[in-house]
Amino acid sequence: MVEASGSKWQALLDSANAGELRLAPDVGNGLAQDCDRNIDNLEAILRTARDVAVISGFGGFPSGTVLEEKFTLKGSTGEDSIQTRIKEHIEEVMLMKQVFAKAIENYHSVDQSNASNLAGIDFPS
Numbered sequence: 846m847v848e849a850s851g852s853k854w855q856a857l858l859d860s861a862n863a864g865e866l867r868l869a870p871d872v873g874n875g876l877a878q879d880c881d882r883n884i885d886n887l888e889a890i891l892r893t894a895r896d897v898a899v900i901s902g903f904g905g906f907p908s909g910t911v912l913e914e915k916f917t918l919k920g921s922t923g924e925d926s927i928q929t930r931i932k933e934h935i936e937e938v939m940l941m942k943q944v945f946a947k948a949i950e951n952y953h954s955v956d957q958s959n960a961s962n963l964a965g966i967d968f969p970s
Contacts, residue, residue: 854940861947868948880942884935891931894920898928 860866868876898921903909919926 854937854944857944858940858947861944861951864951864954866944866948867952868945869952870949873945873949873952877942877945880938880945883938887931887935887938891928891935894927894931897921 857866898917900916900920901913903912921928923929
């Protein structure tokens with residue numbers, strides 16, 4: 846889910862880098878602030894998730910050992926661990942912020958260009 850969404854944000858960043866995407870500063874800055882809040886929340890969740898890095902208490906039976914290993918991988922070090930997923934979400938939100946920043950920059954560039962073009966027009970008095 847994050848990969849597909851992330852690739853969409855990468856495509857938007859590519860569009861913004863090509864000057865094809867513009868965003869009014871008031872809108873873009875509000876979105877960037879929302880991203881900052883999301884990043885803060887995700888980092889807090891990541892700190893909490895570190896508490897489940899090692900899972901135990903499934904008893905001494907072989908199935909208990911298997912469950913302990915499985916949930917420890919989910920909690921900390923596995924490719925599909927909660928920590929990995931949270932970090933992916935943080936990276937995606939950071940990518941979103943880059944899109945908004947570049948789109949705002951493009952807005953200012955177009956605005957400046959339009960102002961320069963208008964300043965060059967000689968209007969009759």
